[in-house]
Amino acid sequence: MADLDSFRADTRAWLEANCPAEMREPVRDESDACWGGRNAKFKSDAQKAWMDRMAARGWTVPDWPTEYGGGGLSPAETKTLRQEMARIGARNPLHSFGISMLGPALLKYGTEEQKKRFLPEIARGEIRWCQGYSEPNAGSDLASLQTKCEDKGDHWLVNGQKVWTSYADKADWIFCLVRTDFSAPKHKGISFILFDMASPGVSTKPILLISGNSPFCETFFDDVQVPKDQVVGEVDKGWDVAKYLLGHEREMISGMGLGGNSGSLGEAFADVVAQDPLLRADIARFDVDALACPAFDDEICRHRAQQAPPRAGHGRRRLERARMGQRPLEEGQGRPRMAAHQGQFDRGRDQRGPARNRRQAHSRTPRSLTHAALPQ
Amino acid sequence: MADLDSFRADTRAWLEANCPAEMREPVRDESDACWGGRNAKFKSDAQKAWMDRMAARGWTVPDWPTEYGGGGLSPAETKTLRQEMARIGARNPLHSFGISMLGPALLKYGTEEQKKRFLPEIARGEIRWCQGYSEPNAGSDLASLQTKCEDKGDHWLVNGQKVWTSYADKADWIFCLVRTDFSAPKHKGISFILFDMASPGVSTKPILLISGNSPFCETFFDDVQVPKDQVVGEVDKGWDVAKYLLGHEREMISGMGLGGNSGSLGEAFADVVAQDPLLRADIARFDVDALACPAFDDEICRHRAQQAPPRAGHGRRRLERARMGQRPLEEGQGRPRMAAHQGQFDRGRDQRGPARNRRQAHSRTPRSLTHAALPQ
Amino acid sequence: MPLYLNDDQNMLRDTARELMGAEGSIANQLRKYRDMECKDGFGHALWKQFGELGLTGILVDEADGGLGLGHVEAGIVLEEIGRNLTPSPFLVTAVAVVEALRGTKLRERWLPGILAGETVAALAIDEGAKHRPEIIEARAERSGNGFRLSGKKQFVVQGASADVILVAARSDEGITLFAVEKGAHGLDVEGVRLADSSIGARMTFDGVEVDSDAVVGEVGGGEAVLKRVLNAGRAGASSELVGLGSQAMAMTVDYLKQRKQFGKLIGEFQALQHRAAHLYSELEIARSAAIKAQQLLDEGAEDAELMVSVAKAKAGRTSALAVQEGVQMHGGIGMTDEYDIGLYMKRDRVLNELFGDANYHADKVARMKGY
């Protein structure tokens, strides 16, 4: 305990000294966050300095082992670091699918060589990763994917198409599910492969959303050659890696978004609410949910301190968030309406739109959730 | 048109002269209504006089042919009569499953002898009928009924059990679905039979509800002998009769209950609503629905003037009413709560309880409704 | 779908359906004018066609050269407009403004152009971010033979392309409506693209001079006119919302019948069937409520205003449900610009706000019922 106290004191002092003032302002939107990468566009010197300083201590990934670029912190120290960062409102120094998704999968399934090669550059924000899971006709039925990966002796040959690839047009590398055995049952015969988005044969096309934004892409693979040592885990057993990674994706998502400790919707829109008693009623109930949900997160955290992550819990948690985002108030009274309230104008093709529905598009969990409905 | 005007004038005058003042007061509950029957218990002389006077003109069943005890009125005249009754708040002179359910089925499927025998005594309120449809293990799957009816040459022999038989303990006769052919597919082999509840072998047992009331019974048939001429329609084709009758039951139900022109829930509970802004919001939306639904009824009426009754429409209509009754406001904020608001006390076993859920218990339509969901 | 129309109404519906389904379609109107960033946000040629077919005169008396029909008939046209998201001055010009002009001297000045599908008229009522016609702070001061108008208005649909703007202002005598011509001195109009790609306008009246002929009806008699205008607009918007929601549902049901997941059509999943069945019921009820409101308006019934609010509230909630279910059941592609379903969501947002949203009208119902 004494150690933790001194760790806290040291951390506090270091953060005070090293976290630039503007990195203590809330992140306005995804484009305002630091994503790193080969062609990283930093919004400011402060943003780059903050990422580099944290990376130098391994604190972009505080709980990863130091040999892979991590901070080597214990769970208690990691929590302390996050508390101290929260105390001063310090931004996350590096948003990264490499950290939240690929990293944990590599730590569990990667070879020592793969870990040494990929993890440190993730930790330093040098390579930006994207996720090649969804396919046009697979949808929620992820395992029915058809992207073909053939063993050509000295390399793999990948052909196919992915869709809803977040920021594929900005990513350096992709972790990708491909089918290596078409004769096996659909959950078998899938492999988990990594390759450079600069490889010949890779192309991307942004998808224009009704919001006017294009965070997602279609991604095409046309005779892409991939070195043999870039499959993670066993060939044909990529589904295990995929599921493990999804567990971490869900955790990440369940920690994002609306609720959190970000305060009350009604408080933020008190003037709008004042003139609409029915909206006030809806929002009061929404705020009850928004305040209750973090309590559930806390319980999950307490649980994690004891056991393995409760996947079903996270799945449900995520469902609830999706539900809240999508229809926080009542049928047909979604939160996007709130935006419409603030001003009916200036929204044309650039309006924020129902961006929250995006989570729905990525939803791959309904079956497990439904199964969870009837505990045996 | 001139004829209708004079019909209206005559009707108005007759009603003014013949409808007792206390029969112009709203019906408080089902026990306050006039149900007729061999052992009819009239609440007052006025109640009996009102039934008898209306029956004498055939106006308990104004649109039935006069030879069966009806008023022989045209649709326009029937509507005029109802309007004039509504104008002075005249009560329905006779509540009767014979009128609302059995009568229409007999008019369509009964033999001339059956019509002459049964319809006039229904019209005069002399015989109170109950409906023997539901069975303990059939539930929504009505056609899976198992009550056995054997042809014993000179009579039918009925054995089995019905459940949810409304007022079976107060009824004189029953119209009943029985299985006459166990080897046929489940919708075949059903017959529609009528018999006296005083027949040897018939017994009833009221079902105690959580409200403290017992409007429903279990009904047992133990070697009940039924004369051969009391099957309606063809033997083994009772399902057709049953469905036709259900159409009328739905119409009756869709005309009952919450909405109608009975005014606004918020208006009625203005004092309660005033101290609960969230309840007010729910009730305002409920009232919107309650006021919108009669408009749908009107459209159906307009449609009926042109064509056969739109069964699916009534089914949906009924579903909507059920939904409103059951969760008029929002999840977990059912109308019964409203009752709880008015006074938390005095409710013990005699509280009104969720009586509205009763409709749900009787629901036999989900499949057709679901099919209606995807119009071809 | 639709109701129990008489022969004339059926014919009108067929005419409207044909026009909106072809020339008025999303490809030919909404996307076209959006993608060219048209400053008006709608097609004048189609408006001219409305005139040629007589649709602009549905609510105009026969004596004034119109068809002399009613709000039910206007609703029939609006339902088809709603189905196709057809950007059109019909609702504001041919329904709300025509209702305002009824029986006034201004008929002669403005009806011919409206009937011809040439004139576009706008309504400048709202002053805040939400529709609150109870709060009108724009001022009309007596000045010479007429008035000087000052104040700000917003959410003026088609305001940037309107030839005439009916503006509600408060004079010493009470609320008065004035018809202000395009380009009047002191009138500043800023076109703004709305969520559905239509163009609304913010307007500033900085001492705009109008003479007494510009008064719509009586000085100080604006509340009565406004009531008629709003009833007409709200009932009409309800029909448009019903059409919009119905088409969103139809597109979604089509999709449910095509899209396979886990080896079966998603329309075979019971959970989706139940939601579709619920939505179908809601749309039928909303449509009935809109028609009922229009019938009452056509009868001149005292209690029409209550039913108008019921209709707008019910249609608003139902349309919002329809587009939300529609986008969600389409999955990811529902949010892409390539598919039309997202355009229904955007149009729903604007149309729900127009003339007051579902909350406003449910609250109004409650207030009318005394609670």
Place this chain on the structure above:
Amino acid sequence: MPLYLNDDQNMLRDTARELMGAEGSIANQLRKYRDMECKDGFGHALWKQFGELGLTGILVDEADGGLGLGHVEAGIVLEEIGRNLTPSPFLVTAVAVVEALRGTKLRERWLPGILAGETVAALAIDEGAKHRPEIIEARAERSGNGFRLSGKKQFVVQGASADVILVAARSDEGITLFAVEKGAHGLDVEGVRLADSSIGARMTFDGVEVDSDAVVGEVGGGEAVLKRVLNAGRAGASSELVGLGSQAMAMTVDYLKQRKQFGKLIGEFQALQHRAAHLYSELEIARSAAIKAQQLLDEGAEDAELMVSVAKAKAGRTSALAVQEGVQMHGGIGMTDEYDIGLYMKRDRVLNELFGDANYHADKVARMKGY
């Protein structure tokens, strides 16, 4: 189901579960005392057992002979009470009243009996049909060495069998709480059977004389005491609601696995699965909110009151959903007295009202957040 408890908490839960599942079961308590029309509506023998097991002392300091545990632990017991609809003075006496007595001189007078499971205490706060503790009109006038109490109270749970009643009244100094003994002169108590077959009471205080020793805490300091009492009661009621809802869900899921319709288990219908999944999630969240509120109370956190209202609102809505889904998914038999599920619905109604319903608390959350 529950949570991530430490060893002591697990043991407590096992104890409570065993007691409530056996002696505290519906057959042995609720139905028994209901069917005999017991004037108290609960069993004194079981209350004695609570005392013997130490449960009555969960919130009592060790120095006063209690276990010195916290609200989290009280919630663990209440969840089991909720599961079994066990009629018990636990919530009001051992949670709310014990919280009121904390640190006061009245401890010596009342705690021993409570610890022994012999004394029953009641709270007389509500005056209208709804819980509105902001409105207290009962009066306390100075009189000699003490006070004279006048006014009416209702919804006094276990009021008809209480040995002592804590009553909130307004004196010149502000709100003050008084401990009034059973049978005090001028106190009229009318037992009333509530929807769940428990007995509440209406009370009339007609110049009831109490001396200054009867003051709970300080004269005029009632608001602070009331705040603690209500926080404790509301958080506890939240746990009881969560237990009630969880058991209603469990019974319903069991039924879904047994009942066949159209040749398959109704639990195989996707529409029911989705509703069950939703309910399951809601219950988990409600449980977490209740525990969070109790943790904050145990920490003495400033912002506990907000989370208490969040918990009561969330648990209230969720429990109501659980019983409504439960009764409906049971079909007709869900409304019969023979099946227990209907008893859950009735208990939910009362428990939702107790210490303020979900609307009251959502509204309170809004007011605390400044809107």
